[in-house]
Amino acid sequence: xxxxxxxxxxxxxxxxxxxxxxxxxxxxxxxxxxxxxxxxxxxxxxxxxxxxxxxxxxxxxxxxxxxxxxxxxxxxxxxxxxxxxxxxxxxxxxxxxxxxxxxxxxxxxxxxxxxxxxxxxxxxxxxxxxxxxxxxxxxxxxxxxxxxxxxxxxxxxxxxxxxxxxxxxxxxxxxxxxxxxxxxxxxxxxxxxxxxxxxxxxxxxxxxxxxxxxxxxxxxxxxxxxxxxxxxxxxxxxxxxxxxxxxxxxxxxxxxxxxxxxxxxxxxxxxxxxxxxxxxxxxxxxxxxxxxxxxxxxxxxxxxxxxxxxxxxxxxxxxxxxxxxxxxxxxxxxxxxxxxxxxxxxxxxxxxxxxxxxxxxxxxxxxxxxxxxxxxxxxxxxxxxxxxxxxxxxxxxxxxxxxxxxxxxxxxxxxxxxxxxxxxxxxxxxxxxxxxxxxxxxxxxxxxxxxxxxxxxxxxxxxxxxxxxxxxxxxxxxxxxxxxxxxxxxxxxxxxxxxxxxxx
Ligand code: NAI
Ligand code: MG
Numbered sequence: 448x449x450x451x452x453x454x455x456x457x458x459x460x461x462x463x464x465x466x467x468x469x470x471x472x473x474x475x476x477x478x479x480x481x482x483x484x485x486x487x488x489x490x491x492x493x494x495x496x497x498x499x500x501x502x503x504x505x506x507x508x509x510x511x512x513x514x515x516x517x518x519x520x521x522x523x524x525x526x527x528x529x530x531x532x533x534x535x536x537x538x539x540x541x542x543x544x545x546x547x548x549x550x551x552x553x554x555x556x557x558x559x560x561x562x563x564x565x566x567x568x569x570x571x572x573x574x575x576x577x578x579x580x581x582x583x584x585x586x587x588x589x590x591x592x593x594x595x596x597x598x599x600x601x602x603x604x605x606x607x608x609x610x611x612x613x614x615x616x617x618x619x620x621x622x623x624x625x626x627x628x629x630x631x632x633x634x635x636x637x638x639x640x641x642x643x644x645x646x647x648x649x650x651x652x653x654x655x656x657x658x659x660x661x662x663x664x665x666x667x668x669x670x671x672x673x674x675x676x677x678x679x680x681x682x683x684x685x686x687x688x689x690x691x692x693x694x695x696x697x698x699x700x701x702x703x704x705x706x707x708x709x710x711x712x713x714x715x716x717x718x719x720x721x722x723x724x725x726x727x728x729x730x731x732x733x734x735x736x737x738x739x740x741x742x743x744x745x746x747x748x749x750x751x752x753x754x755x756x757x758x759x760x761x762x763x764x765x766x767x768x769x770x771x772x773x774x775x776x777x778x779x780x781x782x783x784x785x786x787x788x789x790x791x792x793x794x795x796x797x798x799x800x801x802x803x804x805x806x807x808x809x810x811x812x813x814x815x816x817x818x819x820x821x822x823x824x825x826x827x828x829x830x831x832x833x834x835x836x837x838x839x840x841x842x843x844x845x846x847x848x849x850x851x852x853x854x855x856x857x858x859x860x861x862x863x864x865x866x867x868x869x870x871x872x873x874x875x876x877x878x879x880x881x882x883x884x885x886x887x888x889x890x891x892x893x894x895x896x897x898x899x900x901x902x903x904x905x906x907x908x909x910x911x912x913x914x915x916x917x918x919x920x921x922x923x924x925x926x927x928x929x930x931x932x933x934x935x936x937x938x939x940x941x942x943x944x945x946x947x948x949x950x951x
Contacts, residue, residue: 456832458496459790465556468659469502475511475678476661478518479671485510490651490678495563495798496789496834504654507679512646512687515675519617519644520693522672529614529642533589540585540639543667544578547660551575554656558628559789561655563798563834564752566790569628576915577632580933583917584636587938591641593945604951611945614642615719616695618941619688621681621709622657623701624650624800625755625857631657633932634698635674636917641941643696646675648685650701652800654678681705692716696941699723700757703855703881703926710929721930721940723757724923725855726883729876730760730912731866731898733889734768741888741910742776745861748886748912750784750839753796754859755804757927758884758906758913761856763841763863764872770865777841777861778824784859786829786836798834799858805835808858815842815851815862823863847878855881869894873901882924886912905931 461469473489474481484505492502505511522528528536547554551574558573559566593610597603618638622630627649638645649657661676677684689697689712696719699709703724713720730745748760765773787794799805805828812826825840840860845852852862866872876885876898885904889895899907905922908914915921915933922931930940 454785454787454829456496456786456788456829456834456836458494458788458832458834461560461790462553462556464553465560468553468557469560469655473503473505475505475507475515476658476664476676477515478675479665479669484508490654490680492561492655493652493801494560494834495800496832498802498833498835501560502655504658504678506651507677507684509683509687511677511679512684512691515646515677516617516619516688516691516693518672518675519646522670523614523617523644527670528644528673536588536640536642537585539668540581540588540636543663543669544581544585546663546667547574547578547581550659550663554628554659556790557655557659559797561653562624562627563789563800565787565794565797567792567794568752573626573629576629580629580632580636580917584640584938587637588640588642591938591942598948606948606950608946608948611947612942613945615941615943616643617693618643618645618696618698619691619694620645620647620698621685621688621701622647622649624653625752625757627653628656628660630700631660634700637932637937637941638698639674640938643941644673646677646688646694648677648679648688651678651680686712689713690715694718696720698940706928721932722928723921723932724883724926724928726757726759726881726923726927727762727853727855727879728758728760728881728884728886728904729762729764729902730886731872731876731888732763732765732769732773733887733891733894734766735890736769736888738769738772738776742773743780744888744910744912745773745886746777746780746784746839749861750796750859751913753786753799753837755800755857756913759857760884760886760912761861762852762876763861764866764875765863767865767867770863774823774841774843774863781824781839784839786838788832788834796839796859798836800835802835804857805837808837808856808860811851811854811856811858812840812842812860815845815849818849818851820845820849820851820862825859847875853879869897873898877901877903880926883927884908884913
């Protein structure tokens with residue numbers, strides 16, 4: 448790892464456009480206008496690469512939340528969005544996607560500054576991913592439809608019965624900091640296509656790209672009040688959104704702990720709730736694989752985005768016969784993932800989001816060591832540059848009781864274990880309260896299908912990891928969530944079904 452400690456992690460200069468955006472006066476986007484908060488509380492914008500404060504955003508008050516919800520409520524109730532021809536909703540969403548595309552480089556830079564992720568990755572994954580969500584869901588605006596269904600107990604022609612699909616209403620959408628723009632797009636795209644109106648709140652650590660997105664909303668042609676963006680803390684602004692009587696649906700991505708709290712808080716007013724929560728995704732490597740290609744794949748599965756990925760392949764199960772070679776291959780891939788300044792053009796992995804999260808990740812590594820785990824790779828935190836870096840880490844000599852094996856670390860830390868047979872590894876893979884993703888690496892189709900069937904997870908990847916596509920539903924089993932995003936299920940999550948029965 449010697450070459451990793453000599454990397455210059457000083458943050459690179461920001462572009463004039465990024466500087467100008469960061470220098471803006473903190474404001475909220477309500478009714479297609481930038482408005483001031485009712486109080487003067489702000490949240491600091493920190494660049495995790497340098498640890499420096501580079502801007503401020505509003506810490507929304509209860510009154511600010513109420514104002515945004517009222518705007519969304521009015522925009523929903525008078526049908527200024529849901530009443531438009533689906534073709535117009537489709538076109539407006541595609542115009543927003545066009546504007547994102549035209550500003551792609553600035554979005555990637557702002558995401559890299561605000562989150563600490565490599566700008567190259569933000570440009571290759573986050574921004575095109577967000578565009579793709581909008582374009583795919585735009586098409587659903589004209590494809591959602593009810594059906595005419597004959598009743599069971601009545602003769603033909605006695606009644607005319609049919610179902611209608613209607614938007615659920617005002618949606619409070621709360622997103623995390625790991626993929627700020629992409630998560631925001633994942634949330635707003637199906638809601639907009641369905642005809643809902645929105646109050647979107649980015650995470651307090653990463654508000655910048657959601658605000659930049661808000662900049663484009665009016666230009667894209669959305670009527671006022673359809674898409675409102677407020678910034679603020681979770682336990683205040685987020686909590687107010689969740690409990691607000693004028694909100695019909697909550698969509699949340701974040702920690703399982705807060706997901707459970709939100710689900711409880713939404714019960715009082717029986718809001719619709721979809722939750723995309725944490726994971727501890729297993730990655731199974733069978734003995735027949737091409738070791739070099741697989742090692743590269745399982746390295747990306749944990750080290751991409753510094754492991755701050757809900758589906759991070761954080762539990763590696765490699766067959767005893769290839770275990771040592773897979774780990775050796777991962778060590779060879781580690782320099783590619785060495786943490787660098789987020790605006791360094793050579794960066795593939797950047798900084799951890801915050802000091803708090805950095806310390807949490809390092810705390811897990813220490814706890815693992817205390818419990819008897821050994822560090823096979825990394826385990827340390829390069830400190831030059833002033834930011835929150837953690838080196839790609841592999842822990843071995845672990846057992847299922849250890850916190851590093853059971854809990855979501857949300858950092859570039861994988862626990863690696865050996866196995867001997869298929870039933871054993873399937874059992875171990877499922878030995879978790881989570882069920883978000885899983886990876887299986889093998890050339891043998893039968894083994895692939897058997898494991899895909901046995902593993903309890905919302906998505907199983909074969910010979911790849913964390914592949915996400917707007918057309919393919921994404922959701923969690925067990926404590927990883929409720930409901931789905933993307934695909935037909937993704938749009939259904941924003942629709943009510945009304946049954947109409949008319950006696951003839
Ligand atoms: P979090 O789950 O607290 O925050 C996610 C979002 O929820 C943010 O927008 C936040 O403002 C909001 N929020 C927080 N409390 C709320 C409340 N009471 N009511 C309404 N909204 C609320 O995640 P946090 O605190 O940033 O990270 C804690 C841990 O969660 C991390 O260390 C990581 O392990 C895990 N995490 C997992 C994610 C995943 O996608 N699986 C994403 C983010 C964090
Ligand atoms: Mg929190």
